[in-house]
Amino acid sequence: MTTPEHPSPPPPPSVPQTRDRAYRSPAGIAGGVLLLAIAGWLGIDAVVAGEGRTPWLALATLLLVVPVVVAYTVRPAVFAGEDRLRVRNPLRVVVLPWGRVASLRSGYSNEVVADSGAKYQLWAVPVSLRARKKAARQETRRAAGEAPRGGLFGGRGGGGPLGAAGADRAAALAADDGPVRAETDRIMDELRALREARESEPTAQGEVTVRWAYEVIAPAVTGAVLLAVLLALG
Structure with missing residues (x-):
């Protein structure tokens, strides 16, 4: 005697992943690209046409200047997700779950304040x-x-x-x-609204994490040391 086959239950519907909202400073990026173009042009010219120690000085200067310019112009960004706020500043990356954000302040600079009282400036959202x-x-x-x-x-x-x-x-x-x-004030309003809507959600809890941007610090320090050594050797 055969038993009727029972159809397998349908798979659960997949939950769409919401992409984080990204905020950057167009003026900062434009200025950074311009500075990088000038530094690259002058540096490459010194490496190719320079004599003696000039090419090495140019390389050391580029190794110092390029990471610093990128860090303070192109790198800064703010990513606002459903559960947390990620702040990518020049030298640090700060991740704050919405449940740990006490407030978002706007004065002469925009900053996020954690419930511990720690303040982190939003470099990507400058005040104008x-x-x-x-x-x-x-x-x-x-x-x-x-x-x-x-x-x-x-x-x-x-x-x-x-x-x-x-x-x-x-x-x-x-x-x-x-x-x-103003544009940056509207961005802060959006971040405040998102925080108010998500701060009590279970998935928006956790610890605040801070990570140093060693990918920026290491080459800049290396370039500074090399430049100092070359200048000291005369």
């Missing part, structure tokens, strides 16, 4: 006082029902008060888009 002032002026004009300069209602040299229809349109835009904020 100029951008804040510009956003404050735009918000003031919009709240007063005025068109932004060069905007849709003000013409090329506009900026004066709108009519009734224009004021209604400005009010609608304010209601839809919210207050005008």
Whole structure:
């Protein structure tokens, strides 16, 4: 007697992995790439065309300068995931579970504060006082029902008060888009909202970890030592 075959249960649905939100400073990256291009051009020229100790001095200088430039311009980034915040600063990488983040502060610099009281600056999210002032002026004009300069209602040299229809349109835009904020302030608002939503989740608990960026420190120190030795030898 044969027994009916029972179909195997379907596999559990896979949980989609949410990619971390990455925040970097475009201005910092652009400046770093420019500095690296200049350093590479001058260094390679000195290595190829230099005489005596000049090529060795150029190589030692490049070994010192390149890691430092990369560390402070291209390297900084902030990665915000569902469970933790990873801060990649020039010389350290700090991982903070959302349950251990006490606050995210914005002043003359943006920083994250752990529940232990330790503070870590967000190098990738620099504060721009100029951008804040510009956003404050735009918000003031919009709240007063005025068109932004060069905007849709003000013409090329506009900026004066709108009519009734224009004021209604400005009010609608304010209601839809919210207050005008500087870019880095909007990023901090996103991080605060993510922390508030995830800080009590079981997967967002754990220990704060800090790792030194030896991949940056080691070549920079080596280059500094070599440069010092070459200069000392005269």
